[in-house]
Amino acid sequence: MSRHQYDCRVRFSDVDVYGHVNNVKYFEYYQEARLGFLSSLGSGEGNFALVVARVEVDYKRPIVFRTEPYTVDTWVVRVGNSSFTFGSEFRDGAEVLSRAETVLVTFDTERQKARPLRQVERERLLAET
16 A cells, blocks of 8 residues: 655644644644545646545544644545545654545536536546555
8 A cells, every 4th residue: 555645734823722733733744635535646638626525533632732743644545436534644754643544536517516527537536545
């Protein structure tokens, strides 16, 4: 399984009065990591038009502000007909601070509905499993 690594920097404005990253900010961090992963798949034919169908986040340990970046790993869990699932971990070294699973659906912007993955999209995703 191939994992994409993203260096995530916590902004001071992301921290709540308890000194922890606000729970809503986790979704932004995971989104930034997903976009980095998708960008790494290349451009040209088969660019993904996507919508998020589901995001599930487990909070293991608080994330706190610091100057060094944390690491967010993202990988392909499953590839379906018109959707695929990414797994992600927000880590401080070997310690997992949070886990997420995100289901993304390929989307036809003209028809405003889901569409099947194109062969090139499927191949790019399966190459990462």
